[in-house]
Amino acid sequence: MLVIxxxxxxxxxxxxxxxGLLRKANPALSVATIRLADYVSMDDEVTYADLRNAMNTAWKSTGLPTAPRSVDVIVHSTGALVVRDWMTAFFQPATNPIKRLVMLAPANFGSPLATTGQSFLGRVVKGFKLNEPFQTGTHILKGLELASPYSWNLALKDRFDPANVWYGPNRVLCTVLVGTIGYSGIRAIANSAGSDGTVRVSTANLNPILIRADFSTDPQNPVYESIAHVGRTAFLRLAGENHGTIAQGGTNPDTLPRILDALATDDATFEDYCDALQAASGTLEVSQDLDKNTQGYQNTVIHLIDNQAQPVTDYLIEAYVPSGDTAPTADDVDDELTKTVQEDVLVDAHVYSDDKSYRALLFNCTRLKGLLTSVGKNLEISVTALPQVKAKSAGYKTFGYDDVGGILLTPAQQNAMFGADRTILIQITIRREQSPDLFVFRAPK
Structure with missing residues (x-):
């Protein structure tokens, strides 16, 4: 059985x-064995919880198989979030009915168009319906927004829980396929660097990394914890495809065979299959590294909290290049290289609309490697947060070079920290402090 x-x-x-293309290529896929899902995504009252519950009801009422690993599923774009949410809510890894999951241009870690879709243009062009005009699916777009807590928490469930391994041999054999070119014609207004016109290549990949950096105990000597994802998914960037063409089987003659391969992979060969796709992606990335639109980017999601587990919503992340081999001081910054890094490497920053403690930074890894990594230059990442405790009764000490220590990355550490075509989740904890006169005791008069 195949569900799309x-x-x-x-x-x-x-x-x-x-x-139709799949049935023609594989006679075993008859009309009787394919089901196309339909769901409402543009009503403003609908939430992801609504969709997963409705999907579960429809799955049962349609009589789709529920035995472990009895169904293959193809998803496009937001469909990846819906299916991941559904399977982790209603099943365990060992009872999940999905065997193979093929993701076409999935929005696993969001889309830069999610906030555009909420604009007037999005409401008129995307959301006009005769009975409910100008709706775009507010709650769905909130989850689709870059740096959304929804996508972060979903990844914690299905990518970072060592007690529940969802992907890999004997679990879900998941393949992510995403194009590297944007739209043409009028729709080209939606194009952005590192995207297929709707989702970024880096936000499609479902092999993220989680880093926790704790500056709260000793701000000058933070404690780092790097957490790898559990299980494995296959990932391939495809030349010549945008967000729309890939859903139609592609314009690249290699695309449909890749979809068919993903529907045929098995437990015994899955690791080798992942390795082969990783190698093919790397080869394509190198061949496309002269065009800024197809260079290798990393989606870097920051969540800043304090040691009271409260969100820090007013802050700035900056990238510096030290003149020497140590963390920069006021007089020890390579101004020219820093300017280039902030313009050409850290190319975009998005603040999540409902919780500003979440930010998505887009790093051009191709440019970073050429500017710094390959020539032995260090990179410093710093955080500055408000309110400043020196000016308020409570707040943070982050403005001085001797306050919160930055993250100094050597070339080797840059190679580990920045990887093309992927997402890295970074939770940073800083110390919230109180001024001495915030609470005092005195003797009676």
């Missing part, structure tokens, strides 16, 4: 063509 799940603002009708 569409993305935001789409419908099952869009995937009849792909279903």
């Amino acid at each position: 799940v569409h993305g935001w603002s789409d419908s099952a009708d869009s995937f009849d063509f792909l279903a």
Whole structure:
């Protein structure tokens, strides 16, 4: 059995063509063995919880198989979030009915268009319906927004829980396929560096890394914890495809065979299959590294909290290049290289709209390697937060070079910290302090 799940603002009708291609290529996939999911994604009251519950009800009422690893699923765009949410809410890794999961341009860690979709243009073009005009699916777009707590927490459930390994041999054999070019014509207004016109290549990949950096105990000597994802998913960047073409089987003659391969991979060969796709992605990335739109980018999601577990919402992340081999001081910054890094390497920053403690930074790893890593230059990442305790009764000490220590990255550490076509989640904890006169005791008069 094969189930196909569409993305935001789409419908099952869009995937009849792909279903036909798959049936033609594989006679075993008959009309009786394919189901196209349809769900409402553009009503403002609908939440992801609503979708996963409705999907579960529809799955049962349609009589789809529920035995472990009895169904293959293809998802497009937002459909990846819906299916991941559903399977982790209603099943355990050992009871999950999905065997193979093929993600076409998935929005696993969001899309830069999610906030655009909430604008007037998005409401008119995407959301006009006769009975409910100008709706875009507010709650769905909140989860699709870059740096959303929803996508962060979903990753904690299915990518970082060592007690529940969801992906890999004997679990879900998941393949992520994503294009590297944007739209043409009028829709090209949506294009941005490192994207397929809708999702970024880096936010599609489902092999993230989690880092926790604790500056709260000793701000000058933070404690780091690096957590690798559990299990493995396959990932491939595809030349010549954008967010729309990949859902139709692709314009690249290699795309449809790649989809069919993903539907045929098995437990015994999955690790080798992942390695082969990783090598192919690396080769394509090198061949595309002269064009800033197809260079290798990393989606870097920051969540800043204090030692009271409260969100820190007013802060700035900066990247510096020290003149020497140590962390920079006021007089020890390579101004020219720092300017280039802030313009050409750290190319975009997005503040999550409902919780500003979450930020998504887009790093151009190709440019970083050429500017710093390959020539032996260090990189410093610093955080500055408000309110400043010196000016308020409570706040943070981050403004001085001797306050919160930065993260000094050697070239070797840069190679580990920055990887093309992936997401890294970084939780930073800083110390909240109180002025001595905030609370005092005195003797009676």
